[in-house]
Amino acid sequence: MTGRELWRLPARGLATAVRTGECTALEAVSAGWKGPAALWEGDVRAIAHSEPEARAAGAGAAPHGPLAGVPVVVKDNLCTRDYPTTCCSRMLAGYQPPYDATVVRRLREAGGVISGKGNMDEFAMGSSTEFSCYGPTRNPYDLARVPGGSSGGPAAAVAYGLAPLALGSDTGGSVRQPAAFCGVIGLKPTYGRLSRYGLVAFASSLDQVGIFGRHAGDVALLYALLAGPDPLDATSRPGPPPDVSGWDGGVEGLRFGWPANLWREGVDAEVVAGLDEAATWLERAGARRVPFDFLPGEYAVAAYYLVATAEASSNLARFDGVRYGHRAPESPDLHALYTRSRSAGFGAEVQRRILLGTYVLSAGYYDEYYITAQRARARIRREHEAAFSRCDLLLMPAAPTLPFRLGEKLDDPLAMYLSDIFTLGANLAGIPALSAPVTPAAGGLPRAVQMLGPDDGEGLLLRAARALEVQGERARLERSHEVEFTWPTKR
Amino acid sequence: MLDYAEALKRLDLAGCDPPSFAPPGAPLRADEPDGRSLTVQQALAMAPEVEGGYFMVPPVMEGQDP
Numbered sequence: 001m002t003g004r005e006l007w008r009l010p011a012r013g014l015a016t017a018v019r020t021g022e023c024t025a026l027e028a029v030s031a032g033w034k035g036p037a038a039l040w041e042g043d044v045r046a047i048a049h050s051e052p053e054a055r056a057a058g059a060g061a062a063p064h065g066p067l068a069g070v071p072v073v074v075k076d077n078l079c080t081r082d083y084p085t086t087c088c089s090r091m092l093a094g095y096q097p098p099y100d101a102t103v104v105r106r107l108r109e110a111g112g113v114i115s116g117k118g119n120m121d122e123f124a125m126g127s128s129t130e131f132s133c134y135g136p137t138r139n140p141y142d143l144a145r146v147p148g149g150s151s152g153g154p155a156a157a158v159a160y161g162l163a164p165l166a167l168g169s170d171t172g173g174s175v176r177q178p179a180a181f182c183g184v185i186g187l188k189p190t191y192g193r194l195s196r197y198g199l200v201a202f203a204s205s206l207d208q209v210g211i212f213g214r215h216a217g218d219v220a221l222l223y224a225l226l227a228g229p230d231p232l233d234a235t236s237r238p239g240p241p242p243d244v245s246g247w248d249g250g251v252e253g254l255r256f257g258w259p260a261n262l263w264r265e266g267v268d269a270e271v272v273a274g275l276d277e278a279a280t281w282l283e284r285a286g287a288r289r290v291p292f293d294f295l296p297g298e299y300a301v302a303a304y305y306l307v308a309t310a311e312a313s314s315n316l317a318r319f320d321g322v323r324y325g326h327r328a329p330e331s332p333d334l335h336a337l338y339t340r341s342r343s344a345g346f347g348a349e350v351q352r353r354i355l356l357g358t359y360v361l362s363a364g365y366y367d368e369y370y371i372t373a374q375r376a377r378a379r380i381r382r383e384h385e386a387a388f389s390r391c392d393l394l395l396m397p398a399a400p401t402l403p404f405r406l407g408e409k410l411d412d413p414l415a416m417y418l419s420d421i422f423t424l425g426a427n428l429a430g431i432p433a434l435s436a437p438v439t440p441a442a443g444g445l446p447r448a449v450q451m452l453g454p455d456d457g458e459g460l461l462l463r464a465a466r467a468l469e470v471q472g473e474r475a476r477l478e479r480s481h482e483v484e485f486t487w488p489t490k491r
Numbered sequence: 492m493l494d495y496a497e498a499l500k501r502l503d504l505a506g507c508d509p510p511s512f513a514p515p516g517a518p519l520r521a522d523e524p525d526g527r528s529l530t531v532q533q534a535l536a537m538a539p540e541v542e543g544g545y546f547m548v549p550p551v552m553e554g555q556d557p
Contacts, residue, residue, distance in 0.1 A: 095537060096537065098529055098533040098534070098536065098537070099529075231522075231524050232524060232527070298495075298498055299498060299499060299502055301495070302495055302496040302498050302499050303499060305492055305495075305496070306496055306499075321549075322548050322549060322551060323548075327539055327549070331549070334549070334550065334551055334552075337549055356492055356493075359493075360493075369493070369496060371509060372499050372500065372504070373496070373499060374509035374510065375504040375507040375508065375509055376499050376502055376504060376507070377509075377510060378504075378507040378508055378509065378510050379502065379503075379504055379507045381510065382507070413492070414492065414495060417492070
């Protein structure tokens with residue numbers, strides 16, 4: 001089998017090829033770099049850190065296991081002992097952790113090999129991957145557009161073929177929105193199901209490690225290998241994780257919620273058309289639509305940006321030039337050391353969020369903003385629980401627009417924040433959610449829908465994602481075996 | 492953003508208490524996992540300044556010379 005063919009394989013097929021000796025782990029890992037990356041990476045810039053020696057060493061150690069020799073791109077905020085981990089920030093330039101994040105350790109134990117560290121918005125704060133100290137990542141389906149964010153690098157790398165799987169983090173949609181913009185599947189698990197040990201914290205009560213893949217079966221496999229309690233993460237959920245082995249079991253009889261009031265205004269017609277298509281496909285596969293009204297997303301945006309910035313201001317206090325991070329030279333006193341180190345180390349968006357978070361936590365405003373936001377969060381969780389008493393999963397947009405142009409929202413933070421309006425509810429509620437592609441829009445840009453499930457509903461979401469995969473393929477080719485991914489065409 | 496957040500004050504939040512994030516049944520105290528500490532060399536490897544096996548940090552008490 002040639003390298004050209006290897007990078008097109010799903011992760012499961014690639015691992016089988018390695019285990020049966022059809023190719024070596026090094027060939028499997030190198031295929032994406034020799035093939036598609038040679039064409040795409042110079043323009044897309046999905047990878048922040050590529051370490052060929054670490055990649056080769058990883059391949060040498062990984063000929064066995066369910067992920068034998070499968071390359072996986074890992075977002076640059078997950079600790080890796082053989083690659084730098086900088087959160088794409090000057091603050092952590094050159095930092096190489098002495099340990100692996102738990103999800104990275106489990107990935108390696110299963111035979112997976114890190115293919116590179118994915119570019120991201122600095123400290124995961126952004127929705128376009130334009131706030132990286134290494135420069136933006138571009139969308140492989142249109143290089144003038146963003147790949148979404150903050151995990152835009154891992155999403156773009158999976159889309160153009162560098163690796164069949166990637167790990168990101170999702171605090172308010174940072175896996176699902178870039179997955180939607182890049183035409184791949186993005187899963188945010190139930191809070192606590194994937195360990196956060198070794199994930200550099202942004203907003204600890206919202207952060208979850210998430211998974212990118214081109215095929216529902218690949219995402220299910222990686223989830224099954226990574227999920228489960230971790231004694232090193234006090235917020236990991238005890239007990240066995242949900243069984244996702246039935247990902248190909250179909251959606252016959254499932255009820256999906258259709259909160260039509262959510263997309264009457266401010267949502268692109270192309271996005272609405274994609275939702276209609278997904279609903280039709282699910283119905284064709286045997287699921288039933290349940291319409292209902294839902295709390296407007298504006299409340300979730302407000303609650304989210306108060307809670308997330310408050311937690312960020314606390315978490316990022318450690319980067320002060322003394323305990324962690326960039327240290328400004330020749331500071332005359334301690335105050336100047338802190339100020340100069342943080343001003344030089346953090347970019348503008350991170351500073352904006354730290355300032356907002358510090359304000360909402362300050363005396364006199366704590367109850368007015370932070371506690372109010374936390375109470376709103378409880379109501380949002382309650383609304384989701386009520387919804388799941390009537391349906392098995394909720395269908396809604398992943399983002400209100402198709403991928404926007406680079407620079408389009410850079411000068412308007414609120415407009416950028418509103419691009420998360422449909423994704424951050426799942427983080428506030430702690431529930432699992434997944435975005436999955438449907439038929440591309442008329443101009444060829446990826447189009448996707450998002451599905452939300454109840455606690456531990458990952459299996460349901462993957463069944464629905466597989467149903468969309470199969471129905472989409474039927475719509476194109478009238479066949480239902482392993483689907484062909486819609487690869488980007490360079491333009 | 493703060494102006495935008497004013498909308499929350501119009502939301503009916505009766506009976507909505509701030510949530511807790513400890514998993515159901517989670518123990519209040521957890522044992523320290525064994526065998527996972529770094530060696531001194533590993534811990535010091537990324538330090539910007541090291542002396543005699545210790546981290547060197549700038550003066551952090553007011554009144555000390557930098």
